[in-house]
Amino acid sequence: MFLWEAWQDLTLIILMIAAVASLVLGIKTEGIKEGWYDGASIAFAVILVIVVTAISDYKQSLQFQNLNEEKRNIHLEVIRGGRRIEVSIYDIVVGDVIPLNIGDQVPADGILITGHSLAIDESSMTGESKIVHKNSREPFLMSGCKVADGSGTMLVTGVGINTEWGLLMASISEDTGEETPLQVRLNGVATFIGIVGLTVALLVLIVLLVRYFTGHTKNFDGSPQFKAGKTKASTAVDGAIKILTVAVTIVVVAVPEGLPLAVTLTLAYSMRKMMRDKALVRRLSACETMGSATTICSDKTGTLTLNQMTIVEAYSGGQKIDPPDSKSQLPPILSSLLMEGIAQNTTGSVFVPEGGGDPEISGSPTEKAILGWAVKLGMNFDAVRSESSIIHVFPFNSEKKKGGVALQLPDSQVHIHWKGAAEIVLASCTEYINASGKIVPLDQDKVLFFKKSIEDMAASSLRCVAIAYRTYDMDKVPADEQQKTQWELPQDDLVLLAIVGIKDPCRPGVRDAVQLCKNAGVKVRMVTGDNPQTAKAIALECGILSSAEDAVEPNVIEGRVFRNYSDAERVEIAEKISVMGRSSPNDKLLFVQALKKRGHVVAVTGDGTNDAPALHEADIGLSMGIQGTEVAKESSDIIILDDNFASVVKVVRWGRSVYANIQKFIQFQLTVNVAALIINVVAAISSGDVPLNAVQLLWVNLIMDTLGALALATEPPTDHLMHRPPVGRREPLITNIMWRNLLIQAAYQVSVLLVLNFRGKSLLGLEHETPQRANKVKNTLIFNAFVLCQIFNEFNARKPDELNIFKGITKNHLFVVIVGITLVLQVIIIEFVGKFTSTVKLNWKQWLISAVIAIISWPLAAIGKLIPVPRTPLHKFFTKMFHRSGNSPSDR
Numbered sequence: 001m002f003l004w005e006a007w008q009d010l011t012l013i014i015l016m017i018a019a020v021a022s023l024v025l026g027i028k029t030e031g032i033k034e035g036w037y038d039g040a041s042i043a044f045a046v047i048l049v050i051v052v053t054a055i056s057d058y059k060q061s062l063q064f065q066n067l068n069e070e071k072r073n074i075h076l077e078v079i080r081g082g083r084r085i086e087v088s089i090y091d092i093v094v095g096d097v098i099p100l101n102i103g104d105q106v107p108a109d110g111i112l113i114t115g116h117s118l119a120i121d122e123s124s125m126t127g128e129s130k131i132v133h134k135n136s137r138e139p140f141l142m143s144g145c146k147v148a149d150g151s152g153t154m155l156v157t158g159v160g161i162n163t164e165w166g167l168l169m170a171s172i173s174e175d176t177g178e179e180t181p182l183q184v185r186l187n188g189v190a191t192f193i194g195i196v197g198l199t200v201a202l203l204v205l206i207v208l209l210v211r212y213f214t215g216h217t218k219n220f221d222g223s224p225q226f227k228a229g230k231t232k233a234s235t236a237v238d239g240a241i242k243i244l245t246v247a248v249t250i251v252v253v254a255v256p257e258g259l260p261l262a263v264t265l266t267l268a269y270s271m272r273k274m275m276r277d278k279a280l281v282r283r284l285s286a287c288e289t290m291g292s293a294t295t296i297c298s299d300k301t302g303t304l305t306l307n308q309m310t311i312v313e314a315y316s317g318g319q320k321i322d323p324p325d326s327k328s329q330l331p332p333i334l335s336s337l338l339m340e341g342i343a344q345n346t347t348g349s350v351f352v353p354e355g356g357g358d359p360e361i362s363g364s365p366t367e368k369a370i371l372g373w374a375v376k377l378g379m380n381f382d383a384v385r386s387e388s389s390i391i392h393v394f395p396f397n398s399e400k401k402k403g404g405v406a407l408q409l410p411d412s413q414v415h416i417h418w419k420g421a422a423e424i425v426l427a428s429c430t431e432y433i434n435a436s437g438k439i440v441p442l443d444q445d446k447v448l449f450f451k452k453s454i455e456d457m458a459a460s461s462l463r464c465v466a467i468a469y470r471t472y473d474m475d476k477v478p479a480d481e482q483q484k485t486q487w488e489l490p491q492d493d494l495v496l497l498a499i500v501g502i503k504d505p506c507r508p509g510v511r512d513a514v515q516l517c518k519n520a521g522v523k524v525r526m527v528t529g530d531n532p533q534t535a536k537a538i539a540l541e542c543g544i545l546s547s548a549e550d551a552v553e554p555n556v557i558e559g560r561v562f563r564n565y566s567d568a569e570r571v572e573i574a575e576k577i578s579v580m581g582r583s584s585p586n587d588k589l590l591f592v593q594a595l596k597k598r599g600h601v602v603a604v605t606g607d608g609t610n611d612a613p614a615l616h617e618a619d620i621g622l623s624m625g626i627q628g629t630e631v632a633k634e635s636s637d638i639i640i641l642d643d644n645f646a647s648v649v650k651v652v653r654w655g656r657s658v659y660a661n662i663q664k665f666i667q668f669q670l671t672v673n674v675a676a677l678i679i680n681v682v683a684a685i686s687s688g689d690v691p692l693n694a695v696q697l698l699w700v701n702l703i704m705d706t707l708g709a710l711a712l713a714t715e716p717p718t719d720h721l722m723h724r725p726p727v728g729r730r731e732p733l734i735t736n737i738m739w740r741n742l743l744i745q746a747a748y749q750v751s752v753l754l755v756l757n758f759r760g761k762s763l764l765g766l767e768h769e770t771p772q773r774a775n776k777v778k779n780t781l782i783f784n785a786f787v788l789c790q791i792f793n794e795f796n797a798r799k800p801d802e803l804n805i806f807k808g809i810t811k812n813h814l815f816v817v818i819v820g821i822t823l824v825l826q827v828i829i830i831e832f833v834g835k836f837t838s839t840v841k842l843n844w845k846q847w848l849i850s851a852v853i854a855i856i857s858w859p860l861a862a863i864g865k866l867i868p869v870p871r872t873p874l875h876k877f878f879t880k881m882f883h884r885s886g887n888s889p890s891d892r
């Protein structure tokens with residue numbers, strides 16, 4: 001890599017030396033007034049190339065810096081004046097109280113105020129992956145560490161540079177110089193082109209030198225330019241330098257320095273635009289990988305649904321409560337136990353503003369729904385919470401799908417409350433409280449009744465949560481702090497208090513997004529922690545399952561069933577699975593692995609802390625900006641800021657556009673490369689002179705490299721991109737379609753220009769001019785036609801496989817501006833500053849000829865697109881042919 005960069009500089013350095021030499025010699029032979037043009041124009045062109053490249057590099061790095069800052073700007077909840085508000089991590093001040101939950105990042109230095117089984121992963125600070133338990137004896141929290149388990153609140157004592165983390169961050173700077181797979185592949189292409197260019201340049205150099213020194217290079221009067229012994233040494237050196245300059249210029253043309261630029265440009269451009277589409281790119285390469293994704297495994301809650309939950313059905317006291325918030329249907333004892341469970345067994349909170357007003361409920365959407373329901377039933381959050389004290393907490397996690405709390409009541413009674421996935425909690429219940437407030441055994445009929453209610457609610461896409469409790473002996477509660485942290489809350493013989501159905505409507509627009517994926521050949525799968533029935537109902541609603549007939553095993557599968565298959569069986573059925581319900585985060589990981597083994601490029605969305613392994617394993621991990629924990633975000637490649645599935649699909653679109661833009665640029669650049677090289681080589685070998693001189697080639701180089709990258713790299717994505725199958729893992733960068741377009745254009749340009757080169761004088765009616773002028777006019781015309789060809793071909797490059805090359809052109813302002821500028825500069829070069837480029841003014845007829853030559857490339861490209869090409873990549877054909885001929889002896 002370094003060599004490559006150095007080498008690029010080397011060519012420019014040689015050119016600079018050539019410029020100086022040519023300046024000195026020019027002034028010496030032709031006098032100060034006339035002789036400086038050649039050298040000065042080369043020098044100017046080189047400087048222009050360097051400056052333009054440097055400016056665009058600089059601008060790109062600035063943009064990445066902005067995005068990096070955005071990446072660190074975390075939003076979180078703080079408690080100020082008893083009320084929870086959301087602030088940016090930069091706005092935390094000393095004295096703030098911050099709630100900590102599993103998966104959070106400790107945002108500042110501070111001390112623990114309250115906490116339950118709070119465990120902190122301090123590996124980011126200390127380097128060792130050790131989980132440290134925090135309690136009143138060890139209350140110090142360092143910013144930058146992750147909450148591995150439990151929950152609590154902390155008081156901020158230090159922020160920013162005054163924290164341990166801030167000190168650490170100040171001493172190391174982040175490394176952003178990572179290369180994406182596309183860039184690696186491009187480097188391969190670039191090196192190849194460079195080597196070809198170098199060979200060609202060497203060839204031209206040798207041929208021209210030999211011809212020159214053997215006296216085969218003629219002046220216009222027919223006398224040889226070099227006669228051994230007669231020509232002055234300085235003239236000879238001058239001639240040799242001119243030849244060397246041409247050779248070096250060919251190398252400059254061949255070196256595709258625009259390629260890396262094009263990549264950074266498209267990536268930076270896409271990243272910026274993706275921000276607007278609510279996707280924050282954490283790892284650059286994810287952009288392009290997303291374009292080749294063949295399947296997306298999406299969460300349900302919050303991604304496909306709105307995450308605005310309300311309780312719409314409730315069963316309690318052995319019957320349905322209708323409407324769900326009618327207080328009068330609950331016996332008082334049941335009601336108070338329910339309130340106790342809801343208020344204490346939660347990570348959310350209710351804030352009642354002083355002087356009235358609606359209570360503000362915060363917490364996760366599920367918690368909010370349940371707390372909201374209890375408030376409607378008449379719960380006074382603060383009062384209930386002060387009635388009992390918490391002994392121990394088992395926080396909710398997606399593995400167990402339930403959470404519990406042990407409470408000590410004033411009369412030394414112990415209550416253990418559980419809340420979690422309905423059928424799981426119901427399975428641990430042996431009793432329930434009936435309509436008259438009595439605890440009665442849960443008989444067969446009642447179990448069936450509750451199971452049936454859960455199924456009914458799930459079938460109408462409700463999320464079911466059950467709430468249960470039991471009493472416990474104070475004596476059996478571990479007394480010692482240390483033992484208490486290890487205490488497993490008893491979770492059997494529960495008394496069922498209530499089962500609620502929570503409605504979480506489908507996001508509007510998700511159906512369309514899923515359809516879009518289907519058209520684009522990307523299969524959408526749902527992996528959810530929710531009940532399979534609920535999952536199925538939502539999947540049908542948003543089009544992941546197309547009909548009820550589809551909704552059978554193994555299309556819809558339970559996580560437990562999938563988990564119990566063998567590795568091979570899992571790979572076998574993974575393809576068919578559209579919906580996985582009641583899955584644990586580990587099932588998600590197994591699913592991703594199975595899909596990857598099947599050759600899929602897998603995108604996975606996740607929000608929870610234990611989604612991290614799956615996010616990591618996936619080709620592209622997408623985390624959720626709102627619901628996602630810090631840990632999930634850190635394991636992801638892209639953060640979906642609005643948690644919306646539709647935004648995930650937009651990322652696919654952008655990814656494809658990155659890939660397509662690079663391909664467009666490569667096609668454009670290779671055409672110029674191939675044409676320029678062939679023209680110069682053929683001309684050099686046959687006549688000893690090149691029609692395109694150094695300064696002209698440098699201008700062509702600028703058009704095709706820097707300007708070309710600018711014009712083509714920022715094409716916005718089109719719907720066309722979403723109507724073809726994904727490229728997957730192994731499609732070559734230069735497809736057969738590109739080869740076809742490229743070869744047609746290059747062949748056309750080469751043949752027309754070579755005809756002009758050899759027959760131009762008679763074709764253009766220049767016989768009566770002096771040979772010197774005739775030659776200059778001819779070469780100017782070739783140069784002009786060549787440049788115009790590139791400008792027109794730039795339009796062709798926009799649409800490699802569509803007939804209408806102008807579609808959406810008005811949306812790409814940069815393209816129009818760049819093409820416009822190129823055209824104006826070309827006119828200026830030909831008409832006004834010909835001295836520098838060794839060109840002459842052209843009359844309108846000659847302009848017309850150039851324009852006609854160039855414009856023919858449009859119909860030509862259109863005709864070319866009608867030629868069908870095989871889908872098998874070209875190089876595979878060759879390897880196959882080679883294989884066949886290589887194998888034939890043994891075949892016989």
Ligand SMILES: Nc1ncnc2c1ncn2[C@@H]1O[C@H](COP(=O)(O)OP(=O)(O)OP(=O)(O)O)[C@@H](O)[C@H]1O
Pocket residue numbers: 299300301302364366367396397398399401402403419420421422463464465527528529530531583
């Ligand atoms: N805070 C909570 N307290 C008690 N039970 C909960 C809570 N949150 C969710 N549940 C129950 O646990 C089940 C599974 O939750 P889990 O977190 O595994 O999935 P999810 O993240 O909600 O869904 P998805 O994976 O689609 O995002 C839910 O269906 C619900 O019944």
Ligand SMILES: [Ca+2]
Pocket residue numbers: 299398529607608
């Ligand atoms: Ca989840």
